[in-house]
Amino acid sequence: MSSSFSGKVYIVTGGASGIGLSTTRALLRRGAAVAVCDTNQASLAKLQAETIQGGSDAARLFTRQVDITDRAAFQAFVSAAKEALGGSIDGCANVAGTAGRRLGHETIWEVDDAEYDAIMDCNARGAFHVLAETLRPGVLRTPGASVVQVSSMYGSRAFPKGSVFSASKHAGIGLAKSAAVEAATRGVRVNIVSP
Known part of the structure; x- marks a missing residue:
C-alpha cells in the first residue's frame, strides 16, 4: 500500500503487543519501515512471522529484544535500526x-x-531514555520528525489503588512536555497520547 508513510522510518517501543503492536501493524500497512523493540522475544518472533505471512516486505521490519530501562541497550538499538x-x-x-x-x-x-521500582523504572526512566536517545541531534530526520509518548489518562489525574502507575505516567508527561519545548527549535514535534 502506498501512502505518505512510504519511505519513512519509525521506531516503536513495546511494539510487539497491545497498542504498540497495533501501531506497528498500521505503519507497516501504510508502507513505512519500522524498528520494533520489546522485552518479549516470543512476541517479536511472532510479529516477524506475521509480517512475512501477511505479504509485507520483511526488509521493512527490524526487531530487537530491548529493555528501555537500559539506556545503552536502547541507544545501540537506535543505531542498529538506523x-x-x-x-x-x-x-x-x-x-x-x-x-x-x-x-x-x-x-x-x-x-x-x-513494585514501585519496577513501575517507575519502566514508565519514567524508560520514557527518559527513549526521549533522550531519539531526540539526540543526528538521530531524527529534521525538520518534520515526531516523537509520540504514550501515557495514560491517569497521567493527569488520580488513580485509586494505582498511585505508583499514576505517578509514573505523570513523570512521562512532564518529560515529554519539557522535551517538546527543547526539540521544537529543531523542527521536531513531541506529542503525548493518553488512552
Missing part, C-alpha cells in the same frame, strides 16, 4: 510501559519498593 533501515528516523512511538503486578488492587501503603 543502519538496518536506511539512515535517518522519521519518528518514534514510545509505547513501552508497565502497569505493574497489582494495578487496581493495592493502596499506596500496600505497594512494596520492588
